[in-house]
Each structure stands twice: as structure tokens, then as C-alpha cells.
Amino acid sequence: MTTLLDVSGLSAGYGAFQALFGVDLRVDEGETVAVIGANGAGKSTLLRTLAGLVPATGGTVRFAGGDLLAVPAHRRVAEGIALVPEGRRLFASLTAEENLLVGAHSRRAGPWTVARVLGVLPLIEPLLGRPADVLSGGERQAVAIGRALMSNPRLMLWDEASLGLAPVVVRRLYEALPGVIEGGTTVLIVEQDISQALAVSDRVVCLLEGRVSLVGAPAALDREAITAAYFGRVTGAPELRP
Amino acid sequence: MSWANAAVQGVLLGGLFALFATGLSLSFGVMRFVNLAHGDLAILGAYLAVSTTSALDVNPFVSLLVVVPVMAAGGYVLQRLVFDRTMGPDPLPAILVTFGLGVVIQNALLERYSADSRGLDAGSIETRSIRLTDGIAVGWLPLLTLATAVAVLVALQGMLSWTRSGRAFRATADDPDTARLMGIDDRSVHGRVMAISFATVALAGVFLGVRGTFGPAEGPAVLLFGFEAVVIGGLGSLWGTLVGGIVLGLAQALGNQVDVRYDLLSGVLYGHLLFLVVLAFRPQGLFGRRERA
Numbered sequence: 001m002t003t004l005l006d007v008s009g010l011s012a013g014y015g016a017f018q019a020l021f022g023v024d025l026r027v028d029e030g031e032t033v034a035v036i037g038a039n040g041a042g043k044s045t046l047l048r049t050l051a052g053l054v055p056a057t058g059g060t061v062r063f064a065g066g067d068l069l070a071v072p073a074h075r076r077v078a079e080g081i082a083l084v085p086e087g088r089r090l091f092a093s094l095t096a097e098e099n100l101l102v103g104a105h106s107r108r109a110g111p112w113t114v115a116r117v118l119g120v121l122p123l124i125e126p127l128l129g130r131p132a133d134v135l136s137g138g139e140r141q142a143v144a145i146g147r148a149l150m151s152n153p154r155l156m157l158w159d160e161a162s163l164g165l166a167p168v169v170v171r172r173l174y175e176a177l178p179g180v181i182e183g184g185t186t187v188l189i190v191e192q193d194i195s196q197a198l199a200v201s202d203r204v205v206c207l208l209e210g211r212v213s214l215v216g217a218p219a220a221l222d223r224e225a226i227t228a229a230y231f232g233r234v235t236g237a238p239e240l241r242p
Numbered sequence: 243m244s245w246a247n248a249a250v251q252g253v254l255l256g257g258l259f260a261l262f263a264t265g266l267s268l269s270f271g272v273m274r275f276v277n278l279a280h281g282d283l284a285i286l287g288a289y290l291a292v293s294t295t296s297a298l299d300v301n302p303f304v305s306l307l308v309v310v311p312v313m314a315a316g317g318y319v320l321q322r323l324v325f326d327r328t329m330g331p332d333p334l335p336a337i338l339v340t341f342g343l344g345v346v347i348q349n350a351l352l353e354r355y356s357a358d359s360r361g362l363d364a365g366s367i368e369t370r371s372i373r374l375t376d377g378i379a380v381g382w383l384p385l386l387t388l389a390t391a392v393a394v395l396v397a398l399q400g401m402l403s404w405t406r407s408g409r410a411f412r413a414t415a416d417d418p419d420t421a422r423l424m425g426i427d428d429r430s431v432h433g434r435v436m437a438i439s440f441a442t443v444a445l446a447g448v449f450l451g452v453r454g455t456f457g458p459a460e461g462p463a464v465l466l467f468g469f470e471a472v473v474i475g476g477l478g479s480l481w482g483t484l485v486g487g488i489v490l491g492l493a494q495a496l497g498n499q500v501d502v503r504y505d506l507l508s509g510v511l512y513g514h515l516l517f518l519v520v521l522a523f524r525p526q527g528l529f530g531r532r533e534r535a
Contacts, residue, residue, distance in 0.1 A: 092417075098409055101406075102410065102413045103424055106424070147424070
């Protein structure tokens with residue numbers, strides 16, 4: 001499998017506060033990788049750094065063979081990276097349809113159109129004419145995913161996929177995932193719900209206090225190892241290293 | 243002058259105020275940028291038309307073909323090189339820098355053109371009018387000014403609503419960080435918005451120069467009328483800007499009718515009073531939306 005994203009020794013933070021300490025991560029083309037970890041572990045910072053919203057202070061990121069850190073945030077979408085941000089962050093004064101169309105601003109070639117997005121996320125269809133600021137949390141998340149797909153990304157970064165959403169809504173959103181992958185998009189998900197992350201991903205990466213504490217395929221990871229990596233050293237469990 | 247005629251003249255005057263206010267409304271709506279040099283830029287546009295008409299021996303309206311692109315290019319460059327550096331959560335740097343720019347423009351105009359009042363000669367259109375009834379006549383120039391204001395605002399609203407660039411402008415206005423994630427270069431958007439703002443204020447400046455006389459120090463008065471139109475209409479709303487300009491023009495014209503004993507400036511006072519009333523009872527303006535907590 002071709003390596004799409006190769007993160008090596010990535011450090012990043014907010015001013016004097018460092019949130020990531022030498023993170024290593026590899027995502028292959030066509031994979032779905034879930035990043036898990038407790039609050040403050042650095043999951044969202046990792047995705048925001050990859051999207052260019054947080055400056056990296058060290059390390060390298062190769063995306064499709066190129067140096068991603070040299071590319072400004074507004075050009076990364078043209079390189080094929082799209083972020084579904086935490087909190088959805090739809091453009092409130094635009095309708096749902098206009099939000100989708102803004103997603104295609106970079107005019108990157110690919111299979112995703114409004115019709116195809118509606119095909120994988122049918123719950124958006126009746127919302128198209130509505131202003132984004134009147135949509136529910138689940139509807140906003142669906143539009144935010146659709147907006148990201150409209151940029152025809154090679155890699156979709158999906159931050160806090162199920163945060164604040166009812167389980168039934170989360171299930172409907174995850175039902176779109178096979179259609180997304182079929183469209184040629186690789187997915188890197190930040191997910192706090194561990195069982196959900198294990199269910200949908202090919203590989204899981206756990207962050208603990210800004211460092212990678214565990215990497216593996218869901219089937220190869222046992223509950224104790226995940227617990228230890230998620231919360232840190234646990235009595236009776238060995239300290240885990242990637 | 244009858245009340246009906248005063249009302250008609252007020253509406254027509256509102257066209258000029260709306261033109262002054264269009265750039266202010268757009269730059270505030272997209273960038274939350276308050277440009278205190280806006281009035282001085284209108285006067286600068288009028289003086290550029292003076293130089294262009296004299297150098298090329300053309301009508302002031304033909305000089306717009308030179309003045310508007312030059313001002314638009316100046317706006318883009320100023321935004322990218324100067325204004326962008328002042329933008330952020332604190333509005334004070336932008337206010338100070340544009341205040342300083344206004345002072346620089348006033349003094350540069352004084353140095354180059356002297357303090358003498360100037361005017362732009364557009365020929366017979368300045369005095370020709372359409373007689374509607376015995377007491378009401380509509381001047382061609384005020385009518386052209388209002389029509390231009392409406393056309394500019396309709397075109398801008400159409401651009402914002404229906405084009406890719408317009409959606410990028412509105413997305414940047416909502417959330418510049420997320421707009422960047424869509425591949426929108428927010429600094430380029432800001433530059434283009436300022437170019438449009440400068441272009442519209444140059445247009446307004448030339449109409450001002452054709453309508454009457456102007457001097458290097460008249461920018462702040464123009465800024466005041468522009469701000470009043472924007473606030474009355476509602477911050478960031480283009481339709482509101484048009485209505486705000488017309489309402490301000492009506493207040494001034496009808497104020498003159500009320501206070502005919504004094505001088506023509508009494509109408510300006512009524513415009514200011516209306517502005518204060520709107521600010522007190524509907525601070526979001528006639529078409530503005532109240533900010534959510």
C-alpha cells in the first residue's frame with residue numbers, strides 16, 4: 001500500500017504551550033485511521049497542525065511525497081487535505097448548499113459533486129436551502145463532512161467525529177464512511193468513543209499527553225493495552241511504547 | 243420648496259450618501275474593518291478626476307475610466323501592505339492607521355492642489371432636469387447618482403449572492419480561519435474587498451465633485467454622512483446601506499423644509515438627530531441583525 005501521509009517527530013503547540021512532542025504517524029492510501037486519546041492528549045492539535053491552522057515547531061510531514069509543512073493552510077486543500085473541524089464551524093450566514101459549494105472553492109479535480117455528497121449523506125438533501133446557523137448538531141456535522149468532500153480530498157481529517165451527537169446520528173454519519181472511501185478518500189478520524197474508533201478503523205493510534213502511546217490494528221489490540229495507552233501507566237499494566 | 247419636492251430631493255440626495263457608504267459597509271461587513279480615511283479617499287478620487295479631466299481634456303464621467311481602476315489598485319495594495327498588518331481582535335490599530343492616512347491625504351491634497359475649492363464641470367447635465375409637476379423637478383445629475391448607487395449595490399449584492407468570489411467573501415466574513423481550510427486566501431479576499439471599497443468611494447467622490455465644490459479638508463464630513471448611512475441601514479447590510487442613505491437624505495431635505503428660517507445646514511442637523519435616534523432605539527440599524535450573545 002502507498003504511504004499517503006508520513007509524520008515524523010512532529011512537535012506543535014500554542015505559543016509557550018507545547019501540545020505535541022515528536023509524534024510519528026503513517027497513513028496509507030485508502031486506509032481509515034482513528035486517533036484516540038483522553039481530553040488534552042493532542043488529537044485535535046495533530047489534525048489542526050496537519051491542516052495548517054497550528055504551526056509545527058519541529059519534525060517533518062510528507063504528504064503524497066511532498067513537504068506539507070512548507071505549504072500554507074489555504075493551499076493544503078488544493079494538495080488534497082480537507083479538515084472537518086471540531087465544532088463543525090459551518091459558515092453561519094451561508095445556506096447548507098452554499099457551505100457545500102464553498103468546500104469546492106479550490107476547484108480540485110475529483111469525483112465529488114453535490115449530487116454525490118447527497119448520495120452518501122442523504123440527510124443533507126432537505127437542508128440545502130436552510131441557513132447553516134439553524135441546523136442541529138448532527139445536521140451541521142453532515143454538512144461539514146459534505147463540505148470537506150466537495151474539495152475532492154485525498155485525505156479527510158475528521159475531528160471529534162461523534163462529540164455531542166446522539167448515538168443514532170453518529171451511526172448515520174458513520175454509514176457514509178464506506179461511500180467516502182469508495183470515492184478514493186483516505187480518512188484520519190479523531191474519535192473519543194473508543195469502541196466506535198475500533199469498529200470503523202483499519203488502524204488505531206492512541207495519543208497520551210502529546211505523544212503516541214499505542215499503534216495497532218483493532219483486532220490486534222487488547223482492552224488492557226488500550227486502557228494503559230489511553231490513561232497512562234495503570235497499576236498492574238506495563239508502560240506501553242509504540 | 244414643497245414637502246413633496248423636498249422628499250423627492252431627499253431620496254435623490256440619499257443616492258450620493260449610499261455611494262459614500264457602500265465601501266464602508268462592504269469593508270466592515272467582510273473584514274470588520276473601520277476605515278476612518280474613507281471620506282478623504284472620496285475627496286482624493288474627486289481630485290484625481292480634476293487632474294485627469296485637465297490632463298486628458300475629458301468629461302469627469304469619462305475620467306472614471308482612469309480614476310476608478312487607479313483607486314481600486316491603490317486600495318488593493320494598501321490593504322495587502324498596510325491594513326492587513328493592523329487587523330486583529332483589537333480594532334484600535336486599524337482606526338489609528340486609517341486616521342493617520344486621512345491626515346496624510348488631506349495634507350498631500352493641500353500641498354498639491356492648495357486650499358481653494360474645486361469643482362468638476364460635467365456640462366449641461368448638472369443643470370438639466372425633468373419637470374414632474376409644477377412644484378417638483380428631478381435633476382438629471384441627482385437621478386444619475388441615485389441610479390448609479392442602486393446599480394452598484396445591486397451588482398455587489400448579486401456578486402455576493404451568486405458568484406464563487408462572493409461566497410468566498412461571505413465565508414471569510416463569517417470565519418476567516420475556516421475559510422482558509424476551504425482553500426480561500428483570506429488576505430487576497432481582504433485585498434479585493436478593499437479594492438471594491440476604494441473603487442466605489444472614488445465613484446462617489448467624482449459625483450460629489452460634479453454636484454458641488456470640494457476642498458482638501460472635506461473628507462471627515464463625507465465620512466460622517468457615510469457612517470450615518472451605514473449605521474442607520476444596519477452594519478454590513480448592502481440593502482440597508484441604500485435605505486440608510488435614502489433615509490438620511492430624506493431627513494436632511496425635510497429638515498431643511500422644517501427649519502427654512504435658518505440656513506441650509508439645519509437639514510444636516512436633522513440628519514444627525516435621526517442617526518442618534520436610530521443609534522438609541524435600534525442600534526443594529528434598520529436592516530441589521532442583532533449580534534448574538
